[in-house]
Amino acid sequence: MSETPSASPEFSPWRSYLWPVHHYELKKLIPMLLIFFFISFDYNILRTLKDSLLITAKSSGAEVIPFVKVWAMFPGAVLMTVLFTWLSNRLPRETVFYIIISLFLSYFFIFTFVLYPIRDLIHPHATADFLETALPAGFKGLVAMFRYWTFTLFYVMSELWGSTVLFVLFWGFANQVTKLGEAKRFYGLFGVGANFSGIFAGQASVYCCNFTRRGGGALLGGDPWYQSLVMMVSLVLISGGIALALFRWMNVEVLTDKRFYDPASIKTEGETKGKLSLKESFAYLLRSKYLLCIALIVISYNLVINLTEVLWKHQVRELYPDPNDYTMYMNHIVSIIGVVATLSSLFVSGNAIRKFGWTFTALITPAILAATSLGFFSFFFLKKASPDLLISFAGVTPLMLVVFFGSAQNILSRGAKYSVFDATKEMSFVPLTPESKLIGKAAIDGVCSRLGKSGGSMVHQSLLLLFSTISASAPYVAIVLFGVIVIWAIAIRVLGKQFNELTGQVEKTPVAEPSITPLRPVNVLTESSLLKEQQAV
Numbered sequence: 001m002s003e004t005p006s007a008s009p010e011f012s013p014w015r016s017y018l019w020p021v022h023h024y025e026l027k028k029l030i031p032m033l034l035i036f037f038f039i040s041f042d043y044n045i046l047r048t049l050k051d052s053l054l055i056t057a058k059s060s061g062a063e064v065i066p067f068v069k070v071w072a073m074f075p076g077a078v079l080m081t082v083l084f085t086w087l088s089n090r091l092p093r094e095t096v097f098y099i100i101i102s103l104f105l106s107y108f109f110i111f112t113f114v115l116y117p118i119r120d121l122i123h124p125h126a127t128a129d130f131l132e133t134a135l136p137a138g139f140k141g142l143v144a145m146f147r148y149w150t151f152t153l154f155y156v157m158s159e160l161w162g163s164t165v166l167f168v169l170f171w172g173f174a175n176q177v178t179k180l181g182e183a184k185r186f187y188g189l190f191g192v193g194a195n196f197s198g199i200f201a202g203q204a205s206v207y208c209c210n211f212t213r214r215g216g217g218a219l220l221g222g223d224p225w226y227q228s229l230v231m232m233v234s235l236v237l238i239s240g241g242i243a244l245a246l247f248r249w250m251n252v253e254v255l256t257d258k259r260f261y262d263p264a265s266i267k268t269e270g271e272t273k274g275k276l277s278l279k280e281s282f283a284y285l286l287r288s289k290y291l292l293c294i295a296l297i298v299i300s301y302n303l304v305i306n307l308t309e310v311l312w313k314h315q316v317r318e319l320y321p322d323p324n325d326y327t328m329y330m331n332h333i334v335s336i337i338g339v340v341a342t343l344s345s346l347f348v349s350g351n352a353i354r355k356f357g358w359t360f361t362a363l364i365t366p367a368i369l370a371a372t373s374l375g376f377f378s379f380f381f382l383k384k385a386s387p388d389l390l391i392s393f394a395g396v397t398p399l400m401l402v403v404f405f406g407s408a409q410n411i412l413s414r415g416a417k418y419s420v421f422d423a424t425k426e427m428s429f430v431p432l433t434p435e436s437k438l439i440g441k442a443a444i445d446g447v448c449s450r451l452g453k454s455g456g457s458m459v460h461q462s463l464l465l466l467f468s469t470i471s472a473s474a475p476y477v478a479i480v481l482f483g484v485i486v487i488w489a490i491a492i493r494v495l496g497k498q499f500n501e502l503t504g505q506v507e508k509t510p511v512a513e514p515s516i517t518p519l520r521p522v523n524v525l526t527e528s529s530l531l532k533e534q535q536a537v
Contacts, residue, residue, distance in 0.1 A: 016354075020185040028260040029186060031250045032174060033193040038243040039166055040194035042236045044201035044338075046108075046158035048330040049232055053151045055313060056323040059132065060148060062314035063141035063470055066460035068155055069306070069453050072145065076156040077450040080164055094251050097169055098244060104165065105240045107157050112233040115150045116226065123147060138465040167445045171426055175437060177261045183430050184353065187423045191341065195418055198338030205331040208232050209324045225323045284439050290502075291440040293495035294428050295448045297362070300488035301421060302452025303459075304369055305413065307481045308376065310460050312406035314470045315380075319403050333407055340415035348419060353427070358503075359496025362424040365416040366488045372409035373485075377478045379405045384471065428495065431502040 011020050021029055055062055087096045115122070128147035135143065145152050178186060205228075212227035255261045285291045320326040352361040383398040429437050459480055463473030 019189075021189070024259065025182070027257075028177075028254055029189065031246050031254060032186075033190065035243050035246045035250070036170055036174075036190050037193040037197045038239040038246070039170055040197035041201045041239045042243075043162050043166055044198045044334050045205055045232050045236055046161055048202075048205060048327055048334060049229070050151075050155040050158035051313060051330065052323045052327040053229075054144075054148060054155050055317050056321060056326050057144070057148050057151060059128070059140075060144035061140070062310050062317055063460075063464055064144040065141070065310050065313070066457035066464065067141040067145045068152055069159075069457035070461060071142075072152050072156050073159055073457075074450055074454045076160055077163065077447070080160055081447070084164075084168075093173075094247075097173070097247060100169065101165060101240060101244055104157060104161055105237055108154075108233050108236055111150065111154050111157075112230055116229065119148075119150055122150065124149075136465070137468040141461075141464065163445070163449055167449070168442075171445070172441065175426065175429055175441070177255065178430075183427055187426055188351075188353070188419075191344075191419050191423055194422075195338045195341035195344075195415075198341065198418070199335050200338075202331040202333070202335030202338060204235055205232055206328050206335075208235075209328045209331075213324060228324060228327065282443060285443050288436070288440065290432075290495065290498050291436065291444070293491045293498070294425065294440065295444050296491040297425065297488060297495065298444050298448045299452035299455065300484050300491070301365065301417065302449050303456040303484050304366075304373075304481055304488070305417075306453045306456030307459060307477050307484075308369075308373055308406075308409065308413075310456075311380065311470060311474060311477065312376070312403075312410055315399060315403050315406055319399055333411060337411050337414045337418070340411055341418040344415055344419035352420065353424070357496070358424055358427065358499050359492060361420050362492045362496065363489060365413070365421040366485050366492070368416045369413045370482065370485050372412050373478075373481055376402075376406050376409040377474070380474060428499055431499070 051065075054060060054064055054068070084096070084100070087099060091099070125147060128143050131143045131146070132140065174187075174190065175183075208228045208231040211231070212224040285295060316329065317326065320329050348361075348364070352364070379402050383402045429441055432440065459477065460470075460473070463476055464470065467473045
């Protein structure tokens with residue numbers, strides 16, 4: 001397959017900034033953008049919906065999140081990996097894509113129309129009430145996770161939609177069919193599609209909440225929150241079905257055209273070496289300085305986000321205890337994040353990579369998180385120390401001001417994540433050989449991202465058991481957070497030097513990789529493509 005022309009001499013200055021795409025490439029780019037849009041649309045709806053269900057439930061709160069992410073999310077991620085392994089060993093990549101997404105959509109349907117209506121019958125309230133009185137106050141979140149086990153399961157499946165469908169399925173597919181020259185121009189645009197989905201998802205959820213509050217959806221019963229839930233999950237099911245249809249069309253109409261995808265041209269780059277256990281995969285990762293730096297970056301981001309979001313959501317829940325109000329506020333934030341991230345993708349992400357290089361662009365995210373976290377923690381501590389000063393300064397309650405600055409921190413950090421972090425992280429895999437992509441990406445996206453979130457949750461969980469409340473543990477959370485950001489920045493600097501060296505020779509020589517004992521030849525393209533990544537874990 002011929003190389004995609006470079007963007008710089010082929011486009012006008014404005015087009016190279018906004019739309020560095022050749023006309024013939026639209027047949028490949030547009031369906032990928034739409035698939036990413038609809039998968040991200042579901043992700044954004046589910047991201048706020050899972051929090052609203054669990055955090056605003058009676059006798060629950062933001063302190064439930066650390067316990068869910070350690071005792072439910074991490075085992076869930078491992079089980080999903082086992083399922084991927086089993087399916088990808090037996091079925092083609094395309095078939096696995098359909099099965100996994102159908103599994104998620106089926107669960108969301110069953111939860112909404114079967115489990116939620118009978119929640120009071122199947123939730124163990126009596127046992128949970130006894131545990132709440134018998135255990136120390138720091139165990140409140142663990143008891144709430146047990147009490148609302150159906151909400152916990154919904155939380156897990158919603159989180160796995162992001163890590164499994166969005167990152168492993170879509171990005172694995174995109175990395176397999178997109179070359180380095182295309183990736184430099186396309187990946188920023190993929191971010192734009194995802195960010196627009198955040199705007200639409202946020203406003204669609206707000207509309208659902210307002211519609212039921214005004215008395216709409218009376219056929220669903222008298223509970224406005226349940227009516228909102230049904231409407232939002234219905235949107236998830238519809239957009240998921242559209243994504244499946246687009247993926248099928250692309251496999252039939254686009255990937256059969258050798259201008260866009262030629263398996264033979266990639267096969268010559270080398271064959272992957274067979275199935276590896278979890279231990280072998282991480283041993284491989286540790287022997288590669290390049291992959292180890294990517295792993296540190298992914299773990300650091302997820303750990304930092306988890307540390308700050310628990311504190312922020314705790315404050316939002318105090319301000320908006322009603323699930324409809326909480327959902328509306330959080331979805332307004334999602335829409336604003338979409339706007340900020342879209343502008344960043346258009347004017348910052350791809351252009352920063354082209355003009356300033358990978359390292360500078362990758363450092364944007366930790367720099368933003370460091371600055372915004374400093375502001376959030378400053379007002380958080382000032383709220384407790386001098387609440388009257390805040391009222392006289394801003395004319396609002398201290399709680400409202402802390403929520404505002406926490407929201408600003410979340411908007412800017414999420415905007416950076418969806419525009420520059422995702423693009424630079426995925427670009428770092430592109431120069432690697434098929435084997436390094438296969439093993440490294442599976443271990444990093446499948447497990448390391450979850451390790452970061454679980455690590456942040458372990459910090460919160462330990463501090464809650466020691467200090468009983470989120471507010472009392474906040475100073476120690478801040479210390480851990482800023483220490484992790486320093487490690488993150490160092491990993492980016494080290495990785496950036498290697499990335500610049502490798503991209504200069506990627507067209508000539510594959511990346512050197514740690515030696516492992518070959519188990520059997522596996523063609524990454526003909527045997528279920530990047531879903532084979534899950535064999536590594």
